[in-house]
Amino acid sequence: MAQHNIDVQNSFEGVCSLFHNLQPGEKELIRRNFTCSYYRKGEIIYKEGDKPSGLVCLTKGKVKIFKEGVGGRDQIMRMAKPVGFIGYRALFADENYIASAQALEDSVICVIDRTVLLEILKMNAELTLHILRSVATELGFSNNRTVTLTQKHIRGRLAESLIFLRDTYGFEDDGQTIKVYLSREDLANLSNMTTSNAIRTLSAFSEEGVLELDGRRIKVLDVHKLERISDLG
Amino acid sequence: MAQHNIDVQNSFEGVCSLFHNLQPGEKELIRRNFTCSYYRKGEIIYKEGDKPSGLVCLTKGKVKIFKEGVGGRDQIMRMAKPVGFIGYRALFADENYIASAQALEDSVICVIDRTVLLEILKMNAELTLHILRSVATELGFSNNRTVTLTQKHIRGRLAESLIFLRDTYGFEDDGQTIKVYLSREDLANLSNMTTSNAIRTLSAFSEEGVLELDGRRIKVLDVHKLERISDLG
DNA sequence: CCCAATTTATGCTTAAAATCATGTTTTAGA
DNA sequence: TCTAAAACATGATTTTAAGCATAAATTGGG
Structure with missing residues (x-):
């Protein structure tokens, strides 16, 4: 190489x-x-x-x-x-x-x-x-993660993952597009759900005006709503 | 005091x-x-x-x-x-x-x-x-725990908790009774399930001859079977 | 010892998420 | 550029576990 x-x-x-x-x-x-x-x-x-x-x-x-x-x-x-x-x-x-x-x-x-x-x-x-x-x-993060992955529902877990990705990699220059491009499968594996459910839930978020999707590009239109979904569980 | x-x-x-x-x-x-x-x-x-x-x-x-x-x-x-x-x-x-x-x-x-x-x-x-x-x-334990709590099914999670309790506190002198006496609710909170399901699943294990129950006293009759249940997920 | 409160037990119903099936789109390589 | 494979999308079905209701058993305090 x-x-x-x-x-x-x-x-x-x-x-x-x-x-x-x-x-x-x-x-x-x-x-x-x-x-x-x-x-x-x-x-x-x-x-x-x-x-x-x-x-x-x-x-x-x-x-x-x-x-x-x-x-x-x-x-x-x-x-x-x-x-x-x-x-x-x-x-x-x-x-x-x-x-x-x-x-x-x-x-x-x-x-x-x-x-x-x-x-x-x-x-x-x-x-x-x-x-x-x-x-x-980091052990603290891991402990918190254990609780959210086990107790939050699918929507909350996916919303939390998206917020986590934004916190980790930030936004592109447009201030809305999360600066990492994961497959739906990776997104699912991050959020403890099946790929089907990651796809479905992303679509739902998109229909609700929380996100705008373009392939693996995820644009966060409504950060507050996303945070609310994450907090609700 | x-x-x-x-x-x-x-x-x-x-x-x-x-x-x-x-x-x-x-x-x-x-x-x-x-x-x-x-x-x-x-x-x-x-x-x-x-x-x-x-x-x-x-x-x-x-x-x-x-x-x-x-x-x-x-x-x-x-x-x-x-x-x-x-x-x-x-x-x-x-x-x-x-x-x-x-x-x-x-x-x-x-x-x-x-x-x-x-x-x-x-x-x-x-x-x-x-x-x-x-x-x-301990961070390693926590990471492993995250995966088992999220991916194993109820039976696997409860079986794993019982094994964990035996590893931590050991057996009474009879070599079978786990040396800790938890409420069903604590057992549920340890295994990420509702109290109802902890009770139900314990009963099932008892009927299958894996455990013998007497109040909070849990006697492990078949360690191998318990381990198999835990490994299956 | 007795009574209220808590815990345990069990059945039934509902909700959540996985699984399965099918079709479309995108991507990578010949 | 064509083709096969991979990824994405969506609907229907099944499984799993939560939620709820009720009752029995146990426990702790007076």
Whole structure:
């Protein structure tokens, strides 16, 4: 696979900006154990059961993190955007991955070697404490998500997913179009419903004037109404 | 409320045993900022929205951690047993509690002052890294839980909850009776279903010879069958 | 010990969402 | 550009679980 012109230096700086209280020597250590690679849309970055080789970071593109469910039905756990870490849970828990990561667009993925990172963390308590805070925050998201995915009805879950996507990726320049283009199946897997129901409910939202649909392009016409639907459950 | 004869020293040692790589000076610091109190069955230890004052530890009794759901329906997120921490997610995330904790039996709760603990963590990277691992592991449980609660059917969810309770609290001396006595409503809130359905499904398991029921006493007659039901979804 | 309140139990009805079926549109590759 | 595959759309049907009603059993407090 060709080197699709990755700006390693820029990626490196982006990744480092995610760390707090990183000492010069530690930064140099990371630089020397830092690799980048290019993933085409649809390619798998890691799979459930794989062993983490290091701390994975997305510096360009979009990635979905998903778990295979009971009847082969996937559940999307998280959506990543640049610059951000993925797969760190398994790394810090010292476990294999319990979810898979797939590029939704052409993406650049960088990896900091596992051993080197852990060495740094053992020396830098402040940095470790900061990461602990991030993971604790994410555990909160996960707990909230469990409740909404189990207790809200289909309309509420889909509305919440759309709001979540807007919060994560923002709008296009028109201020209305959500800046991510998911298949109906992905949207369903994010919202814990069948593809049929995602399609149906999107159509309903469109008829109600909440959304305007054009293929995978989703334009939010009435944010308040969407939020109300999400809150109602 | 009377001092129900709390053995503070014993509780203190129990709590300290949960920390790894704790230095003598740090231990002394904790001892001087360590309080214990007694909670009767049913009493609330903290509520959703409260601000954590420190690291809470259960040294005696049983506690449920639950979130209020959409229609006032609670979702039990976690069951705690001694000796173990509760409410640490909010503390480390520097947030208010997103769930409430209630004693299921008479319990002893100890608290390590927040400021003191964070001081220790800032100095002790190894300890912080160890806590990071625990929180990352729990995030994994939470993610798995999200999938099973959303994708498994009622029978599978209830069976899984029963297995989970056995894993957490173990069996009585007879080797069959799960060592925790929950109301049908709590069992339902743990398994994401209505109380009616928890009752109905328990009865079904009993008729199928998987369980033997006697009030809140649940005797597991056929572990394999229970596991099979859980795995089927 | 007794009574009210709560919990448990069970049947029936309704609502929600999955499944199935069919057809159309879009996309990717030869 | 054509074709096959994939994705999207919509209606009908079935399954699942919630909701509701009623009654029995259990529990806790006076």
